[in-house]
Every structure is written in C-alpha cells, then in structure tokens.
Amino acid sequence: MTVIAFSDVDVLDMLVVAAVAVTAILAIAIPRRVGATIAFLVFGLLLALLWARVAAPDVAIAEAALGGGVAGALLVDALHRRQPAQPNRDRRRAVAITAVGAALGAVTFAALATVLSRLTAEPADLGPLALEAVERSGVSHPITAVLLNFRNLDTLLEIAVVVFAAVGAAALSRDRIRTVTDPGPVRRVIAVIIVPALVLLAAWLLVAGTSEPGGAFQAGAVLGAALIIAHLCGVRPARAAGGRALVLVVAGLLAFILLGGIGLAATGTWLALDLSWAFAAILAIETLLTVSIGVALAMLFLAAGSRDDAAAADRAADAPALGGAP
Amino acid sequence: MSAAALVLVPVFLPLAVGALSAVLPRRAAATLTVIAAVATLMVAVLLGIAVLDAGPVRLEVAGWAPPVGILLAADGLSVVMIGLSAIAVLAATLVAAADDHFAGGHAFWPLVGAAAAAVNGVFVARDVFTAFVLLELLTIASVALVALGGTRSAAAALRYLFVAVTGSLFFLLAVALTYGHTGTVDLARAAERADDTVIVGAIIALTVVGMAAKTALFPLHSWLPVAHPAAPAAVSALLSALVIKASIVILWRIVEYFGPLTDLAAPLATAVGVAGAAAVLWGGVLALRRDRLKSIIAYSTVAQVGYMVLLVPLVFTASDPQVAWIGGILITLAHGVAKVAMFLAAGALATAAGTSRLDGLEGTISRMPWTVAAIGLAGVSLAGLPPTLGFVGKWMLVQASLDAGAWWWLALLLGGGLLTFAYTARMLRATFNPPGDFSGARELTRPARTVAIVPLALAALSVVLGLIPWLLIEVLSAAPMGGGA
Numbered sequence: 001m002t003v004i005a006f007s008d009v010d011v012l013d014m015l016v017v018a019a020v021a022v023t024a025i026l027a028i029a030i031p032r033r034v035g036a037t038i039a040f041l042v043f044g045l046l047l048a049l050l051w052a053r054v055a056a057p058d059v060a061i062a063e064a065a066l067g068g069g070v071a072g073a074l075l076v077d078a079l080h081r082r083q084p085a086q087p088n089r090d091r092r093r094a095v096a097i098t099a100v101g102a103a104l105g106a107v108t109f110a111a112l113a114t115v116l117s118r119l120t121a122e123p124a125d126l127g128p129l130a131l132e133a134v135e136r137s138g139v140s141h142p143i144t145a146v147l148l149n150f151r152n153l154d155t156l157l158e159i160a161v162v163v164f165a166a167v168g169a170a171a172l173s174r175d176r177i178r179t180v181t182d183p184g185p186v187r188r189v190i191a192v193i194i195v196p197a198l199v200l201l202a203a204w205l206l207v208a209g210t211s212e213p214g215g216a217f218q219a220g221a222v223l224g225a226a227l228i229i230a231h232l233c234g235v236r237p238a239r240a241a242g243g244r245a246l247v248l249v250v251a252g253l254l255a256f257i258l259l260g261g262i263g264l265a266a267t268g269t270w271l272a273l274d275l276s277w278a279f280a281a282i283l284a285i286e287t288l289l290t291v292s293i294g295v296a297l298a299m300l301f302l303a304a305g306s307r308d309d310a311a312a313a314d315r316a317a318d319a320p321a322l323g324g325a326p
Numbered sequence: 327m328s329a330a331a332l333v334l335v336p337v338f339l340p341l342a343v344g345a346l347s348a349v350l351p352r353r354a355a356a357t358l359t360v361i362a363a364v365a366t367l368m369v370a371v372l373l374g375i376a377v378l379d380a381g382p383v384r385l386e387v388a389g390w391a392p393p394v395g396i397l398l399a400a401d402g403l404s405v406v407m408i409g410l411s412a413i414a415v416l417a418a419t420l421v422a423a424a425d426d427h428f429a430g431g432h433a434f435w436p437l438v439g440a441a442a443a444a445v446n447g448v449f450v451a452r453d454v455f456t457a458f459v460l461l462e463l464l465t466i467a468s469v470a471l472v473a474l475g476g477t478r479s480a481a482a483a484l485r486y487l488f489v490a491v492t493g494s495l496f497f498l499l500a501v502a503l504t505y506g507h508t509g510t511v512d513l514a515r516a517a518e519r520a521d522d523t524v525i526v527g528a529i530i531a532l533t534v535v536g537m538a539a540k541t542a543l544f545p546l547h548s549w550l551p552v553a554h555p556a557a558p559a560a561v562s563a564l565l566s567a568l569v570i571k572a573s574i575v576i577l578w579r580i581v582e583y584f585g586p587l588t589d590l591a592a593p594l595a596t597a598v599g600v601a602g603a604a605a606v607l608w609g610g611v612l613a614l615r616r617d618r619l620k621s622i623i624a625y626s627t628v629a630q631v632g633y634m635v636l637l638v639p640l641v642f643t644a645s646d647p648q649v650a651w652i653g654g655i656l657i658t659l660a661h662g663v664a665k666v667a668m669f670l671a672a673g674a675l676a677t678a679a680g681t682s683r684l685d686g687l688e689g690t691i692s693r694m695p696w697t698v699a700a701i702g703l704a705g706v707s708l709a710g711l712p713p714t715l716g717f718v719g720k721w722m723l724v725q726a727s728l729d730a731g732a733w734w735w736l737a738l739l740l741g742g743g744l745l746t747f748a749y750t751a752r753m754l755r756a757t758f759n760p761p762g763d764f765s766g767a768r769e770l771t772r773p774a775r776t777v778a779i780v781p782l783a784l785a786a787l788s789v790v791l792g793l794i795p796w797l798l799i800e801v802l803s804a805a806p807m808g809g810g811a
Contacts, residue, residue, distance in 0.1 A: 111528070114524070115524060115528040118525055119507060133390070150390045154455060157460060160440060161459070161466055164467055167348045167437065167440075167470075169470075171431060172433075172470065254342060269389040273388065
C-alpha cells in the first residue's frame with residue numbers, strides 16, 4: 001500500500017479538496033432545494049475522486065455507488081414531492097442563528113485545527129501488521145481481509161444497520177407501494193439496456209472484491225440502484241413485494257450470524273474462519289450480503305417514495321372526474 | 327462452550343431473533359423475543375460467575391488479537407448492565423405481547439432485537455470503532471421505535487434522529503483522533519500509547535459532547551421529553567431504561583481509559599458534573615410542572631441522567647474512586663429498573679383511563695391499586711429512599727462526595743431526591759378518588775393481567791436488590807474499574 005507523503009500532494013489534489021469544501025458549503029447555503037441537491041450530488045462525486053486520489057479505491061467505489069446511486073435517487077425523488085417548509089420569516093432570528101452558528105463553527109474549526117496540527121504524520125503501524133496477516137485470511141485483497149475476517153464483527157454490525165433501517169422504513173411507510181404497470185417505450189428500452197449492465201457490474205464488483213477493490217457493499221449499492229431503475233421501469237420481478245423482499249434482506253444477516261456460529265463450532269471462536277474454507281465462506285457470505293444490501297437499499301427508496309406516489313396517482317385519477325362534475 | 331464464547335451471545339442472540347422477527351408472524355416473534363431475553367439473563371448470570379471467579383472475560387473475535395482484530399470483554403459493569411438490558415427487554419416484551427397497544431406495530435419485535443443487541447454490544451465493546459457501529463445500530467433502531475407511535479410521533483422521531491446522528495458524528499471524530507494519534511482503535515492499547523495531553527483532552531471532550539447529546543444530558547436534553555412520550559408505552563420504557571445507558575457507558579469507558587492520561591480531564595469532568603447538577607434541578611422542576619404522566623416520567627429521566635454522570639467528577643477527586651464508580655453504576659441500574667416499571671405502569675393507567683392527563687386519572691387507584699403502587703415504589707427508588715436499590719447507589723455517591731470533600735454534590739443528591747419525591751407524589755395524588763367519593767365506581771377498561779403484574783414485579787425488584795445489594799457490589803468489585811481488561 002502506498003503512503004502519501006506531502007510532496008505527492010499536487011495542485012490537482014488541492015483543487016479537488018477546495019472544490020469539495022465549496023460544494024459542501026453550497027449544499028447547505030443554497031436556499032433552493034434543486035440547487036442544494038445538485039451541489040450535494042457533485043460533492044459526492046468529488047469526494048469519490050478524492051478517495052481515489054488517496055489510494056482508497058474501495059471507499060471511492062462505495063461513495064460513488066451510494067452517493068450517486070441510492071442517495072441521489074432519494075434526493076431527486078424528494079425534490080418534486082411535498083412543499084418545502086416555509087422559510088422562517090423572522091429575519092432577526094435567522095440572522096442571530098446564522099451568527100451563533102458561524103461563531104461556534106469558527107471556534108470548533110480553530111480547536112480542531114490546533115488538535116490536528118499536533119498529530120504526527122507517521123503512518124500507523126497497524127497497516128503493515130494487517131498486510132502481514134492477509135496471507136492467513138483466505139483472500140488476497142487486504143480490504144476484503146479486514147472487512148470479512150479481521151474485523152468481520154464490525155461488518156456484520158454494519159449490515160445489521162442497513163437491514164434494520166430497511167425493516168424500520170418498510171414498517172413506517174404504511175401505504176402500499178405503487179407498482180408501475182405501464183412504463184412506456186422509453187423506460188422499457190432504458191430497463192433493457194441499463195439493468196442488465198448494472199447487475200453484471202454488481203456481480204463483477206463482488207467477485208473482484210476478493211483480489212481487487214470491490215466487495216459486498218459496493219456491489220450491493222450497484223444492485224440496489226439496478227433494482228430501483230427496474231422498479232421505475234415496471235420490470236415485473238422488481239415490483240415491490242414487502243414480505244418476500246424482507247426475507248431476502250434478513251437472509252444475508254442471518255447467514256452471517258450463522259457463519260459466526262459455524263466458526264464457533266469448528267474452531268471454538270465466534271466468526272473465526274479456517275484457512276481451508278475461508279475463501280469459499282467469504283465469497284458465499286459476500287454474495288448473500290450483496291443481495292441483502294441491494295434489496296435493503298431499494299426498499300429504503302421505495303418506502304420513502306411510496307406514499308406520495310400513491311396520493312399523486314389518486315389525485316391524477318380524480319382530477320378529470322372532479323373537473324367534469326357540474 | 328468456554329466463558330469467552332458467552333460474551334457474544336447477548337449480541338448475536340437478540341440480533342438473530344430480531345432478524346427472524348421481521349419475517350415471522352407476531353406470536354412467534356414475541357415468543358422468540360421473550361425466550362432470547364430469558365437466555366440473555368442466564369448468560370449474564372454465567373458471565374457474572376465467571377467474572378467473580380477469574381476477573382474480566384475476554385474474547386478476541388474471529389481469533390484475531392488486537393490491533394488487527396477486535397477485543398470484547400465483560401467486566402462487572404458489562405455483566406450488570408447486560409442483566410439490566412435482559413430484564414428491561416423481558417418486561418417490555420411481556421407487556422407488549424399481552425397488549426398490542428404497548429408495542430405500536432409488528433416492527434416493534436425486530437427493532438427491539440436490534441436495540442438489545444446494540445446496547446449489549448456497547449456494554450462489552452473495548453474497541454472504539456466497534457462501539458461507534460453499535461451506536462449507529464442503536465440509533466437506527468431507537469428512532470424507528472419512536473416512530474411506531476403513529477403519525478404524531480414522526481416529528482419527534484425525526485428530531486431525535488438529527489440529535490442522535492450529530493452525537494454519533496462527534497464520537498466518530500473522537501474515534502478518528504484516537505486512531506490518528508495512537509494508530510489503534512483498541513481502547514487499552516490506545517490508552518497505553520496516548521501521550522499528548524491536548525489530543526487526549528480533545529478525544530474526551532468530543533465524546534462528552536456526543537454522548538451528552540445521545541443521553542440527553544442538560545443542556546442537550548430537549549429532544550428527550552418530546553421523543554420518549556411520543557413512543558408506544560413499551561418503547562418509552564426501553565428508551566428511558568436502556569437506550570440512553572449505552573451512551574452513558576461509552577462516556578464512562580472513555581473516562582475510565584483516557585481520564586488518567588491528561589490534566590484536561592479534571593476540568594472536563596467538573597463541567598460534566600455541573601451539567602449533571604443542572605439536569606437534576608431543571609429536569610426535576612419541569613417534571614413537577616407537566617400535566618401528563620409520560621411527560622413527567624420523561625422529564626424525570628432528564629433529571630436522573632444528571633445522577634448517572636455525577637460519578638465522572640467524583641472518580642477524579644475521591645480517594646477511593648471505586649466507591650464512586652460502583653455508586654454511579656448502581657444508581658444507573660436502579661434508574662433502569664424503576665423507569666421500566668414507571669413507564670409500563672403509566673401506560674397501563676393511560677390505557678385504562680383513556681387519557682394520560684393527570685386530571686383524567688381520578689379514581690384509578692380504587693380499580694388498579696397495584697399499578698399505582700408500582701409507580702409509587704419506583705418513585706421511592708428514584709428518589710433514593712431505603713430500602714431500594716436507588717438508596718444504595720445514592721448512599722455510595724454520598725460517601726464518595728464526603729470523601730472528596732465536595733459537600734455541594736451532597737446538597738444536590740438530597741435536593742434532587744426531594745424533587746423526585748414531589749413529582750411522584752403528584753402522580754399518585756392524581757389517581758385518588760374525588761373527595762367524598764368512596765365507592766370507587768369509576769368504569770375503566772381493564773388491562774390484561776400481565777400488564778398489571780409486570781410493573782409491580784419490577785418495582786418489587788428495586789426493593790429486593792436494595793435489600794441484597796452485596797450481590798451486585800461483589801460482581802462490580804471483582805474487576806475494578808480502571809484496572810484494565
């Protein structure tokens with residue numbers, strides 16, 4: 001793994017860092033939601049670029065897939081839904097809040113800058129230690145070794161976060177999720193071209209993850225985006241089926257916990273992987289997790305988008321009838 | 327199974343049951359959740375025996391030792407807190423299984439599993455990053471649980487989400503600083519390697535702010551009295567008794583490991599103590615001024631959080647910090663047990679009377695004397711009067727204050743107790759019959775029998791534990807806090 005020394009930081013990096021800061025401020029400062037959303041999406045892409053520049057391609061792919069995929073879809077979907085809250089008309093109050101916020105921000109920034117300047121620039125010795133251990137992990141890509149072997153408890157818990165977020169969101173969107181029945185020719189063509197390509201990309205990210213950047217989170221994010229597009233284009237299997245989708249979502253988590261139990265039974269330690277079957281176990285669990293994550297992310301989108309869609313459809317259906325009434 | 331393997335059971339068992347509950351019918355989900363809570367309680371007992379026997383139980387997950395892998399460890403604090411979590415979940419789920427109104431919907435079952443797994447994980451975590459992920463799981467589950475209170479609770483849940491996520495971000499900054507400074511996220515190794523007073527002070531300060539937001543420590547408390555009452559009764563009970571304890575324990579752990587390393591810890595600890603003192607008074611006074619049961623109990627939580635952080639300044643000044651640690655832990659346990667009893671009893675009264683307003687509860691004491699008694703007993707434990715667990719905890723904190731020569735904490739401990747007594751009395755008074763009416767003829771919707779028994783059983787538990795506190799004190803002293811794990 002390459003260590004970035006300060007001399008490696010060139011003008012391009014500085015420009016990207018500055019652009020990240022500017023888009024972040026714009027995303028907060030722009031009062032109109034369309035502008036703020038665009039700024040946020042650009043922010044995500046620039047951040048992905050920055051991750052790639054600091055030699056963290058795995059994080060870059062995840063950021064691009066999540067920020068540009070599911071998060072982007074959710075934000076854009078929210079844009080033309082609901083009236084935004086009326087801006088606070090009390091100007092003096094708004095000015096006071098901004099002033100206090102800016103002052104607190106400045107103090108925090110100064111304090112953090114002081115603390116950060118005291119950090120030594122030496123890289124931690126944990127990196128080399130982890131690299132040494134990779135050959136005993138069953139896979140050759142160090143990030144995958146960390147995520148699914150050394151610190152697989154964290155990964156399991158992160159999967160649980162996604163799973164239970166989907167469970168909660170599904171429970172809170174009380175209305176039926178609207179199915180797209182007549183997508184029209186354009187959307188049909190989009191579905192035929194994009195969905196298979198995304199599914200293929202997800203599969204590649206998954207398999208490549210054992211030896212190169214990629215893995216379950218990235219593949220799952222891409223799969224989630226594919227499912228959302230498929231749903232919006234009326235592809236039949238992607239039509240929401242709450243109960244069955246939940247089974248897919250929890251299956252990955254349950255399989256991971258089961259793997260932990262198998263480790264306990266086989267080696268006496270939770271989540272331990274024996275080198276002889278570590279590779280197979282990691283690939284199998286990553287495949288299940290990809291499906292779980294993909295379906296969970298798609299469910300989050302559908303849960304957020306469901307209610308107003310249905311209401312809008314009802315209004316559209318009612319409008320001519322009302323208009324025609326005497 | 328060796329003792330070490332037991333450490334992950336309180337995490338994986340509720341997590342697996344929670345995941346299953348998402349796709350199982352209600353009855354099966356409820357049965358499994360109750361069984362998991364009982365099993366967790368048994369594991370807590372087994373772990374307690376192991377701690378008494380040979381000190382902290384350590385588990386290197388997946389067979390990888392730190393710094394490459396993750397260390398989990400159960401000491402006395404972990405054991406008693408896991409016990410509290412099992413009891414709280416058991417009580418809340420028994421009531422929710424008996425009466426669906428207390429649950430708020432099917433998602434209650436999976437989300438309770440996730441929340442229980444997350445808090446138990448925090449209690450055994452010795453790795454700051456793992457602790458962060460567990461806090462995220464807890465936040466997601468708790469916010470969704472609040473939102474189960476129906477459309478009216480949506481705004482409260484959203485506000486809670488914003489505060490909780492901001493708190494997590496502060497802690498994430500602390501985690502990043504820990505890694506940046508020491509090159510490890512393992513607590514013990516990080517404490518060994520940390521040598522910069524300012525950076526360690528910043529880690530403590532960031533944790534204090536983040537956890538204060540998540541625990542609703544004054545002045546970051548204003549989300550709690552909105553969020554906790556908005557949830558269904560069983561959820562309110564779990565949120566007050568259990569969920570805020572996770573962030574408290576993280577704060578304690580950071581103080582335990584990093585506190586001795588920096589001169590900045592003492593002023594920070596004093597600041598925490600002052601915030602705690604303000605919380606005790608402010609929460610107590612506002613609880614006196616509310617006119618809904620759940621709202622009073624929620625403000626009572628704001629006040630009690632003040633007591634839970636009071637050990638932070640005391641462990642720096644008392645000559646025997648163990649007394650302050652154990653006193654603070656016991657008062658936190660007592661709060662958990664009493665709050666489950668109080669919220670569940672309040673839920674039962676509100677269901678029966680059809681309102682949670684104090685002026686609508688008139689006459690309920692004739693029909694539901696045991697439920698009212700549960701509120702009274704729980705209030706006695708919260709106020710720290712004998713013979714309850716709350717008294718034992720408060721007594722030890724009083725000793726630690728005297729030991730540290732800090733008489734002002736003494737005044738606070740006693741004054742806060744008076745306030746607690748006053749708002750409990752106000753709740754009891756509201757259930758009395760109208761003057762001159764001895765018939766007790768008021769018609770009420772009788773709740774299920776379980777709903778009446780469970781709060782009383784918990785209130786009784788406060789007394790039982792108050793009479794035999796040596797059991798808990800033994801376990802807590804077996805592995806002294808700050809002794810490393």
